[in-house]
Amino acid sequence: MRDLSKTIWDVIVVGGGNAGLCAAIEAAETGARVLILDSAPKAYRGGNSRHTRNFRCMHRGPLSVLTGAYEKDEYFDDLIRVTKGKTDETLARMTIAASEECLPWMEAHGVAFQKSLSGTLSLSRTNAFFLGGGKALVNAYYNTAEDLGVTTRYEAEVTHIVVEDGAFTGLDALIDGTPSRIEGRAVVIASGGFQADLDWLADAWGSSARNFLIRGTPYNRGVVLRDMLNQGAESVGDPTQCHAVAIDGRSPKFDGGIVTRLDCVPFSIVVNKDGDRFYDEGEDVWPKRYAIWGRLVAGQPEQVAFSVIDAKSIDKFMPSVYPPETANTIDGLAQKLGISGTKLRETVDAFNAACRPGNFMPTELDGLATDGLTPPKTNWARPITDPPFYGYSLRPGVTFTYLGLKVDETARVSGPGGPLANVWAAGEIMAGSILGEGYLAGFGMTIGTVFGRIAGQEAAAHVA
Amino acid sequence: MSLDIPQTQDATSEARRQIEICNACRYCEGYCSVFPAITRERAFGDGDITQLANLCHNCRGCYYACQYTEPHEFALNLPAALAEVRVESWARFAWPGRFARVFQQNGVALALALALSIAALFWALTALRPESGQGFYAFLSHAAMVAIFVPAFVFPFAVIAIGLKRYWREAGGTAITMAHLKSAFGDAARMKNLSGGAADGCNFEKTDRYSHARRHAHHAVMYGFLLCLASTSSGTVLHYVFDMPAPYGLFSLPKLLGIPGGFLLTIGAASLAWLKIKADPSLGAPSVWGGEMAFVFLLGATGATGLALYGATGTALVSPLLALHLGTVLAFFLTTPYSKMVHGFYRLAALVRDAQLRG
Numbered sequence: 001m002r003d004l005s006k007t008i009w010d011v012i013v014v015g016g017g018n019a020g021l022c023a024a025i026e027a028a029e030t031g032a033r034v035l036i037l038d039s040a041p042k043a044y045r046g047g048n049s050r051h052t053r054n055f056r057c058m059h060r061g062p063l064s065v066l067t068g069a070y071e072k073d074e075y076f077d078d079l080i081r082v083t084k085g086k087t088d089e090t091l092a093r094m095t096i097a098a099s100e101e102c103l104p105w106m107e108a109h110g111v112a113f114q115k116s117l118s119g120t121l122s123l124s125r126t127n128a129f130f131l132g133g134g135k136a137l138v139n140a141y142y143n144t145a146e147d148l149g150v151t152t153r154y155e156a157e158v159t160h161i162v163v164e165d166g167a168f169t170g171l172d173a174l175i176d177g178t179p180s181r182i183e184g185r186a187v188v189i190a191s192g193g194f195q196a197d198l199d200w201l202a203d204a205w206g207s208s209a210r211n212f213l214i215r216g217t218p219y220n221r222g223v224v225l226r227d228m229l230n231q232g233a234e235s236v237g238d239p240t241q242c243h244a245v246a247i248d249g250r251s252p253k254f255d256g257g258i259v260t261r262l263d264c265v266p267f268s269i270v271v272n273k274d275g276d277r278f279y280d281e282g283e284d285v286w287p288k289r290y291a292i293w294g295r296l297v298a299g300q301p302e303q304v305a306f307s308v309i310d311a312k313s314i315d316k317f318m319p320s321v322y323p324p325e326t327a328n329t330i331d332g333l334a335q336k337l338g339i340s341g342t343k344l345r346e347t348v349d350a351f352n353a354a355c356r357p358g359n360f361m362p363t364e365l366d367g368l369a370t371d372g373l374t375p376p377k378t379n380w381a382r383p384i385t386d387p388p389f390y391g392y393s394l395r396p397g398v399t400f401t402y403l404g405l406k407v408d409e410t411a412r413v414s415g416p417g418g419p420l421a422n423v424w425a426a427g428e429i430m431a432g433s434i435l436g437e438g439y440l441a442g443f444g445m446t447i448g449t450v451f452g453r454i455a456g457q458e459a460a461a462h463v464a
Numbered sequence: 465m466s467l468d469i470p471q472t473q474d475a476t477s478e479a480r481r482q483i484e485i486c487n488a489c490r491y492c493e494g495y496c497s498v499f500p501a502i503t504r505e506r507a508f509g510d511g512d513i514t515q516l517a518n519l520c521h522n523c524r525g526c527y528y529a530c531q532y533t534e535p536h537e538f539a540l541n542l543p544a545a546l547a548e549v550r551v552e553s554w555a556r557f558a559w560p561g562r563f564a565r566v567f568q569q570n571g572v573a574l575a576l577a578l579a580l581s582i583a584a585l586f587w588a589l590t591a592l593r594p595e596s597g598q599g600f601y602a603f604l605s606h607a608a609m610v611a612i613f614v615p616a617f618v619f620p621f622a623v624i625a626i627g628l629k630r631y632w633r634e635a636g637g638t639a640i641t642m643a644h645l646k647s648a649f650g651d652a653a654r655m656k657n658l659s660g661g662a663a664d665g666c667n668f669e670k671t672d673r674y675s676h677a678r679r680h681a682h683h684a685v686m687y688g689f690l691l692c693l694a695s696t697s698s699g700t701v702l703h704y705v706f707d708m709p710a711p712y713g714l715f716s717l718p719k720l721l722g723i724p725g726g727f728l729l730t731i732g733a734a735s736l737a738w739l740k741i742k743a744d745p746s747l748g749a750p751s752v753w754g755g756e757m758a759f760v761f762l763l764g765a766t767g768a769t770g771l772a773l774y775g776a777t778g779t780a781l782v783s784p785l786l787a788l789h790l791g792t793v794l795a796f797f798l799t800t801p802y803s804k805m806v807h808g809f810y811r812l813a814a815l816v817r818d819a820q821l822r823g
Binding site: 053065112117119130133134259261319 | 487495532
């Protein structure tokens with residue numbers, strides 16, 4: 001294999017996910033000599049982009065697979081709603097405006113799109129779905145990069161970015177476990193967040209974080225982020241926050257991805273380990289509530305909860321990857337879930353007694369609420385009476401972390417003495433600059449694509 | 465003969481496990497008809513799995529796009545799982561089933577069948593040589609050819625009809641309308657399910673890069689085969705209806721159909737074999753790789769020997785080449801219900817059933 005330290009690379013890209021690949025392709029298209037270092041083995045390349053399925057795209061009329069129009073202002077309003085205003089308006093508006101021309105660029109670089117998936121019709125106007133999902137996108141970009149002469153090394157973990165007098169000169173990396181110094185004239189840092197580093201999460205969340213499941217790649221350990229922060233790089237985002245959703249408690253510790261989601265909560269009652277309800281399961285439609293349930297479950301004993309439904313509701317939501325626990329009695333179900341049967345029966349009886357007659361409408365807020373129950377269930381409250389009864393365990397699943405590097409409109413990173421001469425950042429590692437709180441479906445890939453392309457162009461222009 | 469074939473139940477259970485994961489993901493909906501068919505269901509009976517397996521064209525787009533392939537603990541390999549169910553189902557539907565296992569899996573058995581057929585034809589050419597006759601008929605009389613090939617042609621179709629009936633029952637098929645047939649034949653004619661949908665082709669010989677090579681090679685084989693069949697049929701019609709027996713000139717219907725057909729079949733089969741060597745065998749059913757390869761060669765050989773026979777017109781090679789060609793054709797037809805050839809029939813049935821389920 002080629003000795004990477006024998007070359008002075010024009011542009012080194014740290015992290016081979018969507019943002020890093022976009023940067024590498026843009027830089028290589030100018031003729032720059034580009035190296036991608038990805039810490040994962042080839043089978044797991046692409047970081048969290050492997051698990052994505054679409055990107056949110058502004059458009060003034062029907063565009064490729066996108067229907068209707070999704071104008072800048074509506075897009076920005078959606079962003080303000082989820083972030084509660086925690087965004088950088090200039091960067092946000094720039095990202096939104098640039099998203100429109102990303103779609104044809106992506107198609108020209110090998111990405112195929114498909115109509116919005118069944119069960120996601122609500123996104124057909126706002127989000128363009130990748131055919132085959134994010135891994136197919138990642139494959140397409142790696143092939144494009146390879147055709148452009150980009151060198152890629154997997155299992156190459158960057159441990160230190162060497163910055164001298166405000167400028168990058170090279171980096172230290174473990175290549176196949178051997179420490180190497182690799183020199184370059186510009187660097188694009190696209191190595192993601194730190195959500196796979198459970199110790200770091202525990203520092204921010206307390207030891208309960210060790211019970212969290214990580215929905216994405218185990219390779220996003222934030223090594224480069226921490227290194228840059230230690231060197232005084234300007235940061236952005238709340239260091240104690242991560243985006244966590246409620247997922248199936250039986251999911252793999254890492255990399256469970258999309259299939260671990262559970263959409264049954266609004267039609268269920270959710271109890272903790274003690275058999276007690278703790279929040280209004282019917283507060284709003286699930287796409288608007290799944291994110292808060294990550295935190296809610298994280299706040300319960302042992303960070304676990306159980307969603308219980310009966311035969312009436314089993315086909316009212318998307319199928320999930322693990323079959324539910326099933327029993328013909330509430331006691332039997334409790335036994336299978338490992339909680340007290342007496343307690344679960346009491347909770348179910350109290351809930352059933354509080355249910356009122358009314359019209360159940362699964363796809364909209366139907367106002368079918370409990371009467372005199374604490375906490376209440378304000379929609380879809382139907383008594384749990386028809387066997388068989390089903391139970392799913394829930395755990396918090398971490399999607400991403402908010403703490404990152406602060407960048408300007410040119411994706412440039414700043415150090416203690418102002419902007420660094422030749423260091424750019426793109427993707428999840430700088431997304432906190434725009435997404436200060438909450439999440440907007442497909443927006444992470446938009447940030448990655450827009451800033452990856454900018455970072456690649458800027459780095460290439462710097463070394464030209 | 466390999467004895468480590470997974471039991472039906474195992475192959476079907478494994479496919480069901482994988483399909484249930486696919487149904488919770490749905491990222492691959494745009495590749496082919498299998499995924500929209502999956503999303504229409506919540507639970508999958510054995511018949512549903514058989515139907516999905518036969519609907520799959522093994523384009524492999526879903527495998528390379530999948531975030532859950534090994535080393536991930538979900539260990540998805542849907543093209544392989546469905547291939548295993550598919551070949552199991554053909555063996556189960558075939559009558560008698562024992563033959564299916566022999567020829568599907570075993571290239572040597574298929575080669576042996578070929579050698580025996582050719583030897584039989586050499587014997588026939590020697591033993592039954594007519595007193596007189598034109599063209600081929602100087603070597604083997606028309607009556608003798610009919611006596612050999614009519615049963616060899618009728619038999620496979622009768623056996624396949626039995627299999628299709630069993631398939632239809634297992635897949636839960638209902639009354640077929642013209643609309644169903646139009647949809648199924650339209651999809652088959654274009655090989656829609658090998659097109660990759662919005663992707664530019666399928667993932668076969670170039671791993672995660674898309675290519676149309678397999679679809680084009682398959683088109684060459686399929687249309688080449690149909691042209692050859694049309695050539696023979698046109699000859700039959702000329703013989704019986706118009707009293708115009710062979711040999712036919714270059715500008716006759718049998719030759720105008722047969723020569724391009726023979727070339728397409730030969731080149732297409734050679735391409736398919738080459739692609740199959742380049743592709744990853746673990747994304748198919750590895751146990752039948754040899755049998756499939758032998759089948760592709762047999763198909764190509766029917767085209768190549770036919771062309772060689774035509775090329776040898778008027779030379780001393782006609783007699784041995786006639787034995788070679790007719791022997792190849794005989795082996796092809798006799799093994800049809802038990803070779804990879806059945807895939808076309810079951811896939812068409814699956815496309816018809818899919819058209820029904822789409823409503």
